[in-house]
Amino acid sequence: MTQPSTEGEPERMRIFAHLAYGFDARQWEEKWRDGRLLGLNEPRPYGYHHAVEHGCDVVFSTDHAESFIGHSLRGFLRLVLGFDVLHAFRNRHAMMAADVIWTHTESQHFAVSLLLKQRSATHRPRLIAQSVWLIDGWSRLHPHRQRFYRWLIESADVLTFLSPVNASVASALFPGKPCEFVQFGIRADIQAAPRAGSVRSPxxxxxxxxxxxxxxxxxxxxxxxxxxxxxxxxxxxxxxxxxxxxxxxxxxxxxxxxxxxxxxxxxxxxxxxxxxxxxxxxxxxxxxxxxxxxxxxxxxxxxxxxxxxxxxxxxxxxxxxxxxxxxxxxxxxxxxxxxxxxxxxxxxxxDDLGSRAYVSRHVALSHELLRGSRRRGEQASHQADERSATGSEPILDHAP
Incomplete structure (x- = not known):
């Protein structure tokens, strides 16, 4: 969780970006430097490192070395569960030290959600659970799998989507759970002028x-x-x-x-x-x-x-x-x-469609979640003080 700030310095929010196995930030940067990452990519996955510009500390998930048995076990669990829980488990210590966890697809946020089930709601990081393909395939999931995923989604503090269609459908599927459309963006600091003149034939x-x-x-x-x-x-x-x-x-x-x-x-x-x-x-x-x-x-x-x-x-x-x-x-x-x-x-x-804006929206959501957590904590503390002062539980009003 966020460490107390030194006098005169604001607290820095700790972000843990949990990404798929194979998206280790160090390996990503090596590929980026060698030009092996195709497209207008950032030196770190999806530009999440830009959260540092907003006063955050960012830690990325790490690909841990694994034996043949470990690799096979991870693949088997992913096949059975539909997500990579072993990769998340290996990153649990850095993950639980964060204030907010960011995920990029449902495979990551389901794994994180399962780990968070072992923590109380007041003593765990907040989770921004981003999905990509989940809603497209939801109707084809077995009812037992749907119930399992709904149970996991309870651990998410907010569901985010890169498509307004996904966000709208998810709002109906998961009533009561905040669903946000967050515009995705790529590295946008390079722009080539549109070519004028005649178009070639063919x-x-x-x-x-x-x-x-x-x-x-x-x-x-x-x-x-x-x-x-x-x-x-x-x-x-x-x-x-x-x-x-x-x-x-x-x-x-x-x-x-x-x-x-x-x-x-x-x-x-x-x-x-x-x-x-x-x-x-x-x-x-x-x-x-x-x-x-x-x-x-x-x-x-x-x-x-x-x-x-x-x-x-x-x-x-x-x-x-x-x-x-x-x-x-x-x-x-x-x-x-x-x-x-x-x-x-x-x-x-x-419309600021770039990776920096994409990350700044995540930072804003993270601050909102932490403010909400602090308010709930203050309310719980206030209620505890009241119970201590009166020596009894508060009387609840019941509707007729």
Whole structure:
């Protein structure tokens, strides 16, 4: 918990960022320095280290070395429970020394919640439980698994989501539990000016991503072997057979510089998505904006909670004809590209869509939780004093 401050110095809030195994901050930084982290990433995971700028001390979860038996046990428990409790258990000492615990996905916050069940509500850190895929898959969970997860969610002080759709659905699923939409943001200190002038022919389209909700079939149907378009797909997860398409290339960028070259060579980003509720593709959407690249995207997942219709060309999901028509509009009007790319960049500035703002929202939520904890503690102390003074329990008023 927060240590008493020295005279004249404000208390520093202690944050523990519990992330998935494999996201050790030291390993992350090494990959970032070597350019092996693809995209506009921060030197520490998700930029959570920026909380230091708000007077916080930040500790990240550590990947502990494990034997074959330990690795197997951790995998078995994750398979049975649906989350990585052993990784959280190994980090329990640093975790319980914090004032507030931040998690990035439900796999982490369920594990933390299970550990917090062993602590009284007044003698444990507060928990900001962020979920990504939980709500999308909730209806498919077995009722026993749903009840188990509801029991774990009781330990969370606030549920946060990167999508307004997720937050809205969660509010109905978990009445009485605070649910907050927290806008995600990436490193936004680098911006490339949108390119002016004529668009090249054929139009060079780029599609990026590994998320399970990418609609590659719709994308290929829209542009495969269609004159006037060259399509490059940067993905490690696409399984669609593309051998019969002469204008489609699938690449796997080996490092960040290779990915930046792809962005620089493209005229248009296309983000085809299947219906989802977790803002699939928001990282790519923000990267495209910062690289000065206009985007055509499926209107799903709450992406329009970040960008408006004048910033991103949104189209109905699963409709290759509309996807192709939108791209044709950009090919026919070069100024349309400049307009959308400029508007998307302006939106990121106006709404502060960056990692620093994302972290500052977590800090603000953390302060709110600690203020609430102090008020509850003061009330409990006051009630205890009253009981001590009267020598009896307070009389409760009962409704008729």
């Amino acid at each position: 139009l060079r389209i780029l599609a990026v991503g590994n998320d399970r909700h990418r609609d590659w079939e719709c994308l290929v149907s829209a542009f495969g072997n269609v004159a006037g378009f060259n399509l490059t797909i940067a993905s490690q997860t696409i399984r669609t057979d593309l051998s019969s398409y002469r204008n489609i290339a699938v690449v796997t960028p080996r490092d960040n510089e290779a990915l930046k070259l792809l962005y620089g060579a493209a005229d248009l980003m296309v983000l085809p998505l299947k219906p989802n509720m977790h803002a699939s593709g928001i990282t790519v959407l923000q990267e495209a904006a910062l690289f000065g690249l206009p985007t055509v995207a499926s209107r799903v997942g709450g992406l329009d909670g970040y960008f408006r219709d004048d910033d991103v060309c949104f189209v109905e999901p699963g409709n290759p004809t509309l996807l192709r028509r939108a791209a044709q509009a950009f090919a026919a009007n070069p100024q349309l590209s400049v307009h959308f790319a400029s508007r998307a960049q302006a939106r990121m500035r106006a």
